[in-house]
Amino acid sequence: MMNRKSAAAAAGAVLFAGVLTAPATPAIAAPKGGAAIAASCLGSAYSLFKPSGTVTDPTGFYVTTSNCRDIQIKPEFTVLVKVCFQSTGCQRANTFAAFDRWTVVATNVRDGVPFRFQFDTSRPLDYSGAF
Numbered sequence: 001m002m003n004r005k006s007a008a009a010a011a012g013a014v015l016f017a018g019v020l021t022a023p024a025t026p027a028i029a030a031p032k033g034g035a036a037i038a039a040s041c042l043g044s045a046y047s048l049f050k051p052s053g054t055v056t057d058p059t060g061f062y063v064t065t066s067n068c069r070d071i072q073i074k075p076e077f078t079v080l081v082k083v084c085f086q087s088t089g090c091q092r093a094n095t096f097a098a099f100d101r102w103t104v105v106a107t108n109v110r111d112g113v114p115f116r117f118q119f120d121t122s123r124p125l126d127y128s129g130a131f
Contacts, residue, residue: 041070047126049125049127056084062115064109065111066111071130071131073097074130076125080120085113085115105117
């Protein structure tokens with residue numbers, strides 16, 4: 001028969017072993033809206049095409065939407081690009097847009113702003129745009 005000290009020691013050992021073997025549950029932070037906004041922005045991306053012989057898409061100007069705060073591009077090959085706004089002209093500097101990666105070309109652009117992309121190549125280009 002077990003005395004009181006032995007029973008207490010056995011209970012403590014079981015409790016201690018449970019602490020060591022209990023699976024750890026990682027803390028998961030809920031997204032604060034930034035991730036949801038980014039997902040909805042990229043989820044509403046457009047498939048675009050620039051033909052050979054031009055540095056801009058001859059379709060004309062695109063117009064920013066409430067889906068995105070930024071203008072982003074995902075090209076089929078690495079390219080330098082800038083945004084040209086209808087009212088104020090082109091950005092001074094090009095942005096390096098890597099192959100098959102989303103790249104922000106212009107930030108904090110209001111809704112309803114007409115713009116187009118200008119590329120450093122006259123090669124034909126399939127790309128995605130989110131704006």
